[in-house]
Amino acid sequence: MAKKKKYISQKNDHKLMEIGKLIMRFMNQNQTKLYNYKQISDGIDYKNPRQREMVIQALHKLLANKRIKETEKGKFSINLNIEGTLTGTIDFNQSGNAYVTVENLKDDIFIHSKNVKDALQGDKVLIVTYNFKGKKLEGSVLEVLERKRTEFVGTFQLVPHKEFGFVVCDKKTINTDIFIPKGKINGAENGNKVVVKMTEWKPGDKNPEGEILQVLGNPGEHETEIHSILAEYGLPYEFPEEVEREADKIDRRITDEEAKKRWDMRDVLTFTIDPKDAKDFDDALSMRKLENGNWEVGVHIADVSHYVVPGTVLDDEAYERATSVYLVDRVVPMLPEVLSNDVCSLRPNEDKYTFSAIFELNDKAEIQKQWFGRTVIHSDRRFTYEEAQERIETQEGDLQEEINVLDRLAKIMRAERIRNGAITFDRSEVRFNLDENNQPIGVYFKISKDSNHLIEEFMLLANKKVSEFVSLKKGSPNGNTFIYRVHDDPDPAKLEALRDFVSTFGYKMDLANTKKVAESLNTLLKDVKGKGEENMIETLAMRSMSKAVYSTEPIGHYGLGFDYYSHFTSPIRRYPDLLAHRLLQHYLDGGKSPDRNELEEKAKHCSAMERLAADAERDSIKFMQVKFMEKYLGETFTGVISGVAEFGFWVEIPENGAEGLIKLRDLMDDSYTYDKATHAVYGSRTGNRYQLGDQVKIKVVKANLIAKQLDFKIVD
Secondary structure, three states: HHHHHHHHHHHHHHHHHHHHHHHHHHHHHOOOOEEEHHHHHHHHOOHHHHHHHHHHHHHHHHHOOOOOOEEEEOOOEOOOOOOOOEEEEEEEOOOOEEEEEEOOOOOEEEEOOOHHOOOOOEEEEEEEEEEEOOOOOEEEEEEEEOOOOEEEEEEEEEEEOOOOEEEEOOOOOOOOEEEEEEOOOOOOOOOOEEEEEEEOOOOOOOOOOOEEEEEEEEOOHHHHHHHHHHHHHEEEEEEHHHHHHHHOOOOOOOOOHHOOEEEEOOOOEEEEOOOOOOOOOOOEEEEOOOOOOOOOEEEEEEOOOHHHOOOOOOHHHHHHHHHEEEEEOOEEOOOHHHHHHHHHOOOOOOEEEEEEEEEEEEEEEOEEEEEEEEEEEEEEEOOOOOOHHHHHHHHOOOHHHHHHHHHHHHHHHHHHHHHHHOOOOOOOEEEEOOOOOEEEEEEEEEOOHHHHHHHHHHHHHHHHHHHHHHHEOOOEEOOOOOOOEEEEEHHHHHHHHHHHHHHHHOOOOOOHHHHHHHHHHHHHHHHHHOOOHHHHHHHHHHHOOOOOEEEEOOOOEEOOOOOOOOOOOOOEEEEEHHHHHHHHHHHHHOOOOOHHHHHHHHHHHHHHHHHHHHHHHHHHHHHHHHHHHHHHHEEEEEEEEEEEEEEEEEEOOOOOOEEEEEEHHHHOOOOOEEEEOEEEEEEOOOEEEEEOEEEEEEEEEEEOOOEEEEEEEOOO
């Protein structure tokens, strides 16, 4: 009987703890507000008398623990004055230790692996801080306030002779295995890669409990690993049926009635320039010479907003995805194929609805007039970048004269941009030649040439001028709400570290002001071309930059040197561009500025989804590089050290872009110490040094497809 009472008491305590978490989460939404127990009960949906009684008991526990305070009789608020407590986001490293990033706090708080409690990667947590051994500020997790995610990808391991098992996930994502009880295995077999949902984590339990939602296949297989990458980042690779149905119902006709509402430019020479494997063409250029000798250049963008209307399931799905995802062997589109590859795609010899920026330029590429609005066009020709480049280099072939005029104007605009502070990062991107089974049979690098810069400059021009048109009146800000692509100034501390480091190679940087920094960076990037330290310095310069994001605050784009800049030119694959189209039309129609807060939330969502897509794309490249390198096991290469950490360093093979890890524990000739300031590791006895940018000879010793990791060994 005593045991039963103890069990009931423990069960009741567990229930009150869960209710306490719900209360804290609800009250954290507005930390300055006062709540009575009825408001709290309603806020967490505990409304019947028995449930409200439980809420009152949970409130007493929170009061006793000083998590909340009774500011007025019967009214409660979050206790923001608990000594040493902070709220932040937790980030784990490979060792199982973590750091918590707290808003408005310069340094992250270190959390030892034994003090992370039940927190997982990216969770919002409440921590208590203290000075470790009287010096270093550390913390312990008190409570998980909000889960970043509850679904994970891992490998199912069935316990022999039992009817339960565990899902083992990437330790960086979740630092514990998930227990799968009988009845929740859902057809998974031992060794399968699966998607698992964490259903609960009881206080005191070593492992959370979960349920297998989907079996992805056998680890290491191509389709399994690609679908695992998408599932890992929560990126859907299929559209819901109702979305496909709505897309199929779209009226694809180009009607006279609609054309009359637009500037009809079907008789103006128009063409596209895209990669040879492109399927969606969302931008085209038109051009003609005017009687006054100037050039009329049209930047025509697929009018996705004509087809994708707010309030529809098609728009909801596009917003949730926010971006197309480009993996090595496939595109996961933002819009169903009927839209992205057909209705909206500016294919040759077809009439299409477009949203356009039309510029009248003189021979010095100076804008004489500009116009923005809806158009209807007819693309006369589809060029690949290679075909356009051939016309630039040889001045031969169809439309070579028009392409060379555009190239000349683009080069003038590019030079002007650089003079005004744009930074010329021009790194090549790795690409794969795949066979019919998506196996990598070769590697090549995408290098930007004049034809790429031609398109880039006219797209930048349209993006910049649309942004200025909406945001300025007679040269002064008008307060209109708009969605911008912003890029903040670099972190001064990172720039100073870069300056000090490159000075050891004889390079100088002037950090006196923003323009001097840009000039110094451009000079530095030019001076290191072809030098042994090129890769290292270019990498460090990139790391000194802020990340570009979407925002309603027009703080400018540092990397491009623009005060106002928005994404307008790719609405087939980016939701912010679709928002920009709608807002531009709204203002062209004389509409008033809409609510900034609502748009800011959308901007944050689009930025977050862009980061996820970039991580997924990076993982797919890593997977394909490991796959490509499997056939080179045991072979030696000359590589360049591309990254250094306290546990080892990475080496990149220049001819194929593959990157592998060399662990310090595998360097048997000495004991090595990591020096963060010089991006190097040093041997304590021999004085050997391995530094970022150094050339080293390596042997490929392991290719782990599941971890997407290559292991290298130094060859003497």
